[in-house]
Amino acid sequence: MGYEKFNKLKSTSVPLPIENIDTDQIIPARFLKATERIGFGDNLFRDWRYNPDNSPKKEFVLNNDTYNGKILVGGKNFGSGSSREHAAWAIYDYGFRCVISSFFADIFRGNCLNIGVLPVQVSPEFLDKIFNSVFENPKTELIVNLKNQNVSIPSLCISESFNINKYKKENMLNGYDDIDYLMNIKDSIIEFAKNTPL
Amino acid sequence: MSNTLFDKVWDSHIVSKINNGPDVLFIDRHMVHEVTSPVAFLGLKNRNIKVLFPEKTFATADHNTPTINQHLPVKDPLSANQLKALEKNANLHDISYWGLGHEKNGIVHVVGPEYGITQPGATIVCGDSHTSTHGAFGAIAFGIGTSEVEMVLSTQCIMQPKPKKMRITVDGKLSKGVTSKDVALFIISKLSTSGATGYFVEYAGEVFTEMSIEGRMTVCNLSIEMGARGGMIAPDKKTFDYIKNREFTPKGKDWDKAMVYWSNLNTDENAVFDKELIFDGNSIQPMITYGTNPGMGISISKGIPKAENQDTGINTYKKSLDYMNYSEGESMIGKKIDFVFLGSCTNGRIEDFREFAKIVKGRKKASNVTAWLVPGSHKVEKAIKNEGILKILKQAGFKLREPGCSACLAMNDDKVPAGKYAVSTSNRNFEGRQGPGSRTLLASPLVAAAAAITGEITDPRNYIK
Numbered sequence A: 001m002g003y004e005k006f007n008k009l010k011s012t013s014v015p016l017p018i019e020n021i022d023t024d025q026i027i028p029a030r031f032l033k034a035t036e037r038i039g040f041g042d043n044l045f046r047d048w049r050y051n052p053d054n055s056p057k058k059e060f061v062l063n064n065d066t067y068n069g070k071i072l073v074g075g076k077n078f079g080s081g082s083s084r085e086h087a088a089w090a091i092y093d094y095g096f097r098c099v100i101s102s103f104f105a106d107i108f109r110g111n112c113l114n115i116g117v118l119p120v121q122v123s124p125e126f127l128d129k130i131f132n133s134v135f136e137n138p139k140t141e142l143i144v145n146l147k148n149q150n151v152s153i154p155s156l157c158i159s160e161s162f163n164i165n166k167y168k169k170e171n172m173l174n175g176y177d178d179i180d181y182l183m184n185i186k187d188s189i190i191e192f193a194k195n196t197p198l
Numbered sequence B: 001m002s003n004t005l006f007d008k009v010w011d012s013h014i015v016s017k018i019n020n021g022p023d024v025l026f027i028d029r030h031m032v033h034e035v036t037s038p039v040a041f042l043g044l045k046n047r048n049i050k051v052l053f054p055e056k057t058f059a060t061a062d063h064n065t066p067t068i069n070q071h072l073p074v075k076d077p078l079s080a081n082q083l084k085a086l087e088k089n090a091n092l093h094d095i096s097y098w099g100l101g102h103e104k105n106g107i108v109h110v111v112g113p114e115y116g117i118t119q120p121g122a123t124i125v126c127g128d129s130h131t132s133t134h135g136a137f138g139a140i141a142f143g144i145g146t147s148e149v150e151m152v153l154s155t156q157c158i159m160q161p162k163p164k165k166m167r168i169t170v171d172g173k174l175s176k177g178v179t180s181k182d183v184a185l186f187i188i189s190k191l192s193t194s195g196a197t198g199y200f201v202e203y204a205g206e207v208f209t210e211m212s213i214e215g216r217m218t219v220c221n222l223s224i225e226m227g228a229r230g231g232m233i234a235p236d237k238k239t240f241d242y243i244k245n246r247e248f249t250p251k252g253k254d255w256d257k258a259m260v261y262w263s264n265l266n267t268d269e270n271a272v273f274d275k276e277l278i279f280d281g282n283s284i285q286p287m288i289t290y291g292t293n294p295g296m297g298i299s300i301s302k303g304i305p306k307a308e309n310q311d312t313g314i315n316t317y318k319k320s321l322d323y324m325n326y327s328e329g330e331s332m333i334g335k336k337i338d339f340v341f342l343g344s345c346t347n348g349r350i351e352d353f354r355e356f357a358k359i360v361k362g363r364k365k366a367s368n369v370t371a372w373l374v375p376g377s378h379k380v381e382k383a384i385k386n387e388g389i390l391k392i393l394k395q396a397g398f399k400l401r402e403p404g405c406s407a408c409l410a411m412n413d414d415k416v417p418a419g420k421y422a423v424s425t426s427n428r429n430f431e432g433r434q435g436p437g438s439r440t441l442l443a444s445p446l447v448a449a450a451a452a453i454t455g456e457i458t459d460p461r462n463y464i465k
């Protein structure tokens, strides 16, 4: 499934300063029963966002109009737990295009890159600066520049660079996915398979 | 050149390398289940392509399946729909399919090893993070997302950068009442849930060489809970004895040929790891978790740690204890519990039921406890009956359910109600993992058994000779 190309994103953000946000919180298992990739955004952070009677929990940040934007900012070790790509789908489907944290779980990071959500890992100090400035002024804009690999807070005149491997970066800049690549080398894969021991 | 076990398997599966990018890695075995595959199959349909190597792909239904009355139609229409989709997709692509009611049905990571799909030196993936289980056989096995499931279905490859390598050595002897689950929970409590992120782990040392194959599966299964991509243990005689003559393992000359490859699967003496950790097995005690991630575990006789000693933020820690309705410093022993869950791909194998039975034999289930005993597969279920374990369980007031993931992630009806406490042999104690508002305490089958007969957290060592 294709995704929007990612180049430069200028947006306000939604802060979630909690550590170890796991995939069961991002999208609880009972919402994984679909056979198509639609509507996952409605259940993003379901149990933090809604009471058991489906009324919104006022104190949760997604129910607070003050904070919005295409960037989600989370605490350390974001996305730990399950391999469910549904977590990344829910984030994309809700409208986020980028998640910023000081540390990401492996599988989650890979899933994000595969579906067009950019995971941006910053230093703990820079993450704190983002949280502080957004809490001080929810209108604070962030600029995530994939091409130059940096993220900045223009109002504070500070920025930090981030890592991404060159191949994934090209993919995201162009909206390509890995299957396009693999399909192109299918013959050599079939050749390789002939000589595997198992 | 000296190589690690991980290097040997990974490097021999590289189809091509991309400069400054991922490796194209060939996958020997692909396990598929109903939850993470439908969108991947849909992708194949949209691209108008078929599964490239259907004989390397195996499908089983487990996450959504009910654990009672499996002979009846599945009640939940969404679950039924997902199960039907898997069956349809498997048929369409000529993939072997072990659906509900099939004699080989069970949890994907339990049936893979049971039928010899899991083999040393193989690369194995599945759209489920606990695929790391299969590393117990010296395979490179890890969980993947749905986009990658689609890649493997269509090209039998995925594209990932090679992870870093970590070795965790545990020497010494485990004392009475200490199981493989305790070893794993102990290591995770030391590393935290992110301590091994970016690494692939090899477990080494006396504790693992002495450990049964089932025990090794429990340890490798839990690798993901410290953030690792996977964990593996070098295959030895125990491994080869275990897999020999299983349905999908090579036979005759093919076996001999495979043995040539397999017997070289160990870490060379001078091989270098990016990180090495060493623990003393003698010091490990029965463990239990008190919080909302698997890293929040302690020796069962210890008190809940103080917030100021935590390196996760104090707020995150307090939020977690609030959720559990526990306080800093409290003792875990004696805390009331409501549910006991024995099962999952972590502890749903026959050895786990033997351990559980050891403690409940001749005793009675506590009246305040609801117990769900869920075998990992039909094969396990059969062994429970054949070995006389079912009789012991029944006499103690327990019932056996039918195989599936069950309360491990509560996608079916096996949900722990809000606010209730469950001692679970599964792998995750996240908020709401076992049902909205549920509170999970992860532990070994022995701790689960002791809790089941007393109705509270109990040191299992008081109940074994």
Ligand code: SF4
Residues within 6 Å of the ligand: B062, B063, B107, B108, B109, B128, B130, B344, B345, B346, B404, B405, B408, B409, B426, B427
């Ligand atoms: S038992 Fe739990 S962890 Fe294992 S495959 Fe099923 S849901 Fe995943």
